[in-house]
Amino acid sequence: MTLQSRTPSPFRAPSRRNVVRGALGVGAAALAAPVLTACGGGPAADPKTVTFGSNGADATPKKAYAGVTGAFTKDSGLKVKTNTVDHDTFQKSISNYLQGTPDDVFTWFAGYRMQFFAKKGLAHPVDDVWDKIGSGFSDAAKQLSKGQDGKYYFVPLYNYPWAVFYRKSVFQERGYQPPATWSAFTALAKQMKKDGLSPIASGYGGGDSWSILGAFDYLNLRANGYDFHMSLMRGEVSWTDKRTSRTLDLWREIAPYYQEGAGGRSWQDAAQSLLDKKSGMAVIGLFLGQQVTDESLRDDIDFFPFPTIDPSFGQDTVEAPTDGFMLSRKPKNLDGSNKLLEFLGSAKAENLYMGVDPSNVAVNSGADTSKYNALQKKSAELISSAKHITQFADRDSDPGFISTVVLPGLTQWLGHPDDGSALLKKIESQRSRFFTA
Structure with missing residues (x-):
């Protein structure tokens, strides 16, 4: 573990x-x-x-x-x-x-x-x-x-860090390379789907809706940078800001590559699908390792930092609660x-x-x-090389705001992702309830 x-x-x-x-x-x-x-x-x-x-x-x-x-x-x-x-x-x-x-x-x-x-x-x-x-x-x-x-x-x-985890043997057998950029990441997901894999393992059913926040955080951090992300988490900027819309646009690009039925699956089941070579990647924390009891299997697990989206921000921030x-x-x-x-x-x-x-x-x-x-x-x-360390959305923001407003909205949206404008307006309408100047 x-x-x-x-x-x-x-x-x-x-x-x-x-x-x-x-x-x-x-x-x-x-x-x-x-x-x-x-x-x-x-x-x-x-x-x-x-x-x-x-x-x-x-x-x-x-x-x-x-x-x-x-x-x-x-x-x-x-x-x-x-x-x-x-x-x-x-x-x-x-x-x-x-x-x-x-x-x-x-x-x-x-x-x-x-x-x-x-x-x-x-x-x-x-x-x-x-x-x-x-x-x-x-x-x-x-x-x-x-x-x-x-x-x-x-x-x-x-x-402990969040990153994109995978099995080395799957990448070796199929000739995949860990991607460093967004375009390479989406291209890899597309290839995995073509090869019969679920590109991105996902499970956010029941009490596991928190697990989607890792992807949201990294998309926002890579596209808009640490300062904007933290301002958003602390209620200092509007959720209808065009930069937040950009985050959802990026998420919508990879949503088709998420494992089917993620809304009814636990994070443990999603992680197991990665270990069973049914999924190619998982955006998850190092606690993925708790699913492993065979040390030879543990040796086959690896990860890469969430890919760069905007080169001006690169991969300078790591989620490490x-x-x-x-x-x-x-x-x-x-x-x-x-x-x-x-x-x-x-x-x-x-x-x-x-x-x-x-x-x-x-x-x-x-x-x-x-x-x-x-x-x-x-x-x-990975953690020691980070310029910034974030704690995960439910630790970097008001937890009531995240649990009662943001998470329900994001999980519902992820089931049928659109441009996100209605979702962001709804979240923004609740911001003042939790944050005061």
Whole structure:
């Protein structure tokens, strides 16, 4: 397994599906009384203890976090009191949790998701931590860890890229070459269809509608660039902008090459069709590898970056959802919390975590990659070479807007793609409900 599992476990599957479902917009504070509560004490909390709120309830991440916090205790002499809650509950309760008496340090997501709580004053800046760990991270990782005020609020642990995956043997047998440009990509899809393959594996049925966002993001990023894409995600520009129309025009070009019946298929079934050589390509995350149990088959999987559309933007942006840690607004043990975050941001901590849970890619440039499989190594190279890193639409935008407006519209449109003007007008009519100046 190479990345976050999409099976129905309390930690892994919700990392995508429940990010969409757990709408944490302005209305999130209206959630019912949270199950997630702090495990720390009151004002007289033990100065030798740091409390840690974790969403890693599944056996593997729970064991990995225990190993990391245990090593920190051994190095620092500080005890870490961990409050573990299942991933879904953690996300649905976090707004109330942070407004109550949260743990000192807690697990969360980079980018917009972090910035939302930082802007609300529900997180403490960690610039002092970054003064010590900054040399271990790329500029793109630093960018993802800053709030809108320019201060740091996040310490990354791992990420994983989205790309276009394929089987090496299929390409070799049929003489296909990984395309670098849009024209080559569409030509390859056309040839695959002629050869009797489903060119692009796809499954967005039921709770898997989130999976189409990878294609939308990359089309928009490659055609219009990082700045426009992020402005669109943050509600700063109109969805009826001609650049968004251009994104749908491009999507309509490849829609005929999508696997038939995608709206009634899970992403796992779509991924399996790629592994079974019934489909030629899949726009998906590295978690595709969870479908593989035979290591010889894993060795036959490869990927290429989503192709260039506008040469001025090239392939400078990579979708790589990033998970890590934040500091609550009033930590009971600020000094100890900063020390824990410094450790969590170290190559040593990432090595310890990946040693237990090798389903992700370490973010710290000093992490040991010698035990990575080929896909992990290539993933790390792809991410480290990126000028910009995006988090996926449901993490870079208001999740309520994505889950209740954008996703239903895009999935319906993808079933019968037209010029998209009606869809974009409908999405635009709802933008002001979620974003204010």
